Amino acid sequence: MVCREARVGGKRAIASKSTAGSASAAILTASPGLQLVYDTAPVGLAFLSTDCRYLMINQHLTEICGISISDHIGRSVRETVPQVADQVERIVRLIVESGKPITGIEVNGQRPDGSNVDRVWVTYWHPLKSRNGNVIGVNVAAEEITARKRAEVERAAMHERLRALNQTLAERVEAQAQERERLWKLSQDLLIVTDTEGTVLNVNPAWTATLGWEPDELIGRTGEWLVHPDDRDRSREALVRMLAGTSTPHFENRVKCKDGSYRWLSWVGMPDRSSVYAIARDVTDLKHAREQLNALRRELARVAQQTAIGAMAASIAHEIKQPLAAVATSAHSGLRWLGKAEPNIAEANAALERVVKGAHQIDEVITSIRTMFGGGPSEKAPLQVRLLVEGVLALTQSELEAHGILLRNDVPDELPAVLGDRVQLQQVLVNLIVNAIEAMSVVTGRERQLTIGSSFDGQRVIVSVADTGLGINPKHVDQIFEPLFTTKSRGMGLGLSICRWIVEAHGGRLWASVQAPFGTAFHLTLMPT
Numbered sequence: 001m002v003c004r005e006a007r008v009g010g011k012r013a014i015a016s017k018s019t020a021g022s023a024s025a026a027i028l029t030a031s032p033g034l035q036l037v038y039d040t041a042p043v044g045l046a047f048l049s050t051d052c053r054y055l056m057i058n059q060h061l062t063e064i065c066g067i068s069i070s071d072h073i074g075r076s077v078r079e080t081v082p083q084v085a086d087q088v089e090r091i092v093r094l095i096v097e098s099g100k101p102i103t104g105i106e107v108n109g110q111r112p113d114g115s116n117v118d119r120v121w122v123t124y125w126h127p128l129k130s131r132n133g134n135v136i137g138v139n140v141a142a143e144e145i146t147a148r149k150r151a152e153v154e155r156a157a158m159h160e161r162l163r164a165l166n167q168t169l170a171e172r173v174e175a176q177a178q179e180r181e182r183l184w185k186l187s188q189d190l191l192i193v194t195d196t197e198g199t200v201l202n203v204n205p206a207w208t209a210t211l212g213w214e215p216d217e218l219i220g221r222t223g224e225w226l227v228h229p230d231d232r233d234r235s236r237e238a239l240v241r242m243l244a245g246t247s248t249p250h251f252e253n254r255v256k257c258k259d260g261s262y263r264w265l266s267w268v269g270m271p272d273r274s275s276v277y278a279i280a281r282d283v284t285d286l287k288h289a290r291e292q293l294n295a296l297r298r299e300l301a302r303v304a305q306q307t308a309i310g311a312m313a314a315s316i317a318h319e320i321k322q323p324l325a326a327v328a329t330s331a332h333s334g335l336r337w338l339g340k341a342e343p344n345i346a347e348a349n350a351a352l353e354r355v356v357k358g359a360h361q362i363d364e365v366i367t368s369i370r371t372m373f374g375g376g377p378s379e380k381a382p383l384q385v386r387l388l389v390e391g392v393l394a395l396t397q398s399e400l401e402a403h404g405i406l407l408r409n410d411v412p413d414e415l416p417a418v419l420g421d422r423v424q425l426q427q428v429l430v431n432l433i434v435n436a437i438e439a440m441s442v443v444t445g446r447e448r449q450l451t452i453g454s455s456f457d458g459q460r461v462i463v464s465v466a467d468t469g470l471g472i473n474p475k476h477v478d479q480i481f482e483p484l485f486t487t488k489s490r491g492m493g494l495g496l497s498i499c500r501w502i503v504e505a506h507g508g509r510l511w512a513s514v515q516a517p518f519g520t521a522f523h524l525t526l527m528p529t
Contacts, residue, residue, distance in 0.1 A: 044121065044142035047128070050096050050135060052077045052089050061142050064121060066111035081110050091125055096135045101126040119146045190265065190280040196243060198222040201275065210282050212258030228254035228262050243271050252283065252401065290398050327358035382417040382529045383425070385454050385461060392429040399434070400450065403441050410453040416528040418461050420506050428499045432465040432522050435495070439469025439520065460508070461528055466521035477512050
């Protein structure tokens with residue numbers, strides 16, 4: 001027996017529970033395997049009569065409302081799950097009227113305690129028709145999609161987060177781009193972008209403010225024509241080293257202004273794929289100030305040296321006047337005793353002894369004065385030769401750069417410490433390096449190179465300063481250390497003499513040698529601690 005609706009006197013008649021049970025039995029009899037399908041199906045299954053009574057249902061579907069199978073059979077949806085009765089009755093009515101299935105209806109858990117309200121099922125409603133085409137019931141299938149719905153929610157939330165992140169990133173990129181644009185325009189340093197061949201791709205407004213060039217006068221051209229002819233080879237080599245990743249932190253050259261003059265620029269750059277990014281700072285005024293300061297220092301040193309020499313000469317003259325007078329008197333006395341008809345040898349010997357004593361006294365006076373002008377007893381301490389040399393190079397770096405001299409520092413780290421007065425030894429090295437710079441300043445047509453080396457022979461530390469200048473006459477190799485001897489037109493002949501005195505006061509030795517094919521090397525020894 002099938003469950004159906006009938007109109008009696010304009011009223012709807014609903015099949016009884018016994019009638020529904022008979023219909024269910026008829027279905028099972030007609031399809032013996034149907035119960036097995038219900039019991040083993042991985043989804044919820046039910047069969048509703050046209051008056052919305054449960055004729056069949058499996059365990060999976062009862063999970064929606066939490067009511068047992070037996071409490072469903074023969075009972076209407078309104079009796080078992082009243083909260084969805086209106087929706088179910090409307091769906092069944094539409095299927096009966098149209099004869100077409102309805103699919104994709106989602107429903108949440110309906111247990112009275114609300115324990116499964118967050119679970120979701122999608123339901124499919126298909127009509128069961130009689131042979132004459134009338135709908136006699138509705139098959140219902142329910143598939144739980146809780147995990148999928150949660151994944152969809154999470155995916156939607158992720159999409160929203162990604163959208164917000166993209167919006168934030170876009171805003172940040174825009175802000176950074178605007179910031180870079182402002183920095184590019186406002187920077188007083190000269191900013192430039194080139195390719196690896198040196199062709200200018202972009203410049204900032206500082207090029208116009210500092211050098212007078214408009215961007216369209218530079219972009220698309222190589223920058224080599226702007227560089228001073230004397231600096232082009234060095235600039236090209238610096239670019240090659242930078243592209244190879246071995247560039248120095250700063251590089252300086254002269255760049256042409258639109259009015260034909262040149263400005264000194266200090267460069268820092270780095271390659272990035274096919275482009276080179278560089279920053280240049282105008283250091284012309286700084287270099288001029290540095291040159292003036294160095295000239296002033298040299299002038300002050302000369303004045304101080306002349307003053308010291310004058311004071312020392314006056315002091316020596318004053319202090320040795322009496323000893324010299326005594327020596328002269330004793331010598332004359334000895335001569336008189338020897339010049340008599342009968343020479344008095346004893347008196348002559350006594351006079352000569354007084355001469356010797358007077359000479360020793362003069363030597364002591366000179367030594368005392370020399371110590372006084374040296375500032376008294378020096379304070380000696382263990383010194384690392386490499387740090388000593390690096391300190392001197394820091395003081396003379398600007399002079400080396402100003403004269404285009406390449407520096408080669410071959411002082412190793414593993415040398416033993418030496419005992420000495422840091423200031424005095426640095427003064428020795430400064431004097432030797434300045435002499436080397438002056439010797440190379442007139443050299444043209446070949447490389448100007450200053451080489452500083454050091455070694456340890458097991459007993460002494462040897463430091464050498466070699467240049468590629470004009471060299472000295474081999475005949476003067478020993479004379480250059482004598483006081484007041486000089487080969488310079490304006491020299492005073494005291495620098496090397498004082499250097500030798502300082503080195504010897506440290507228990508060492510200072511000498512010079514002629515280099516081949518050109519140049520001079522100075523060597524000094526120091527005692528290890």
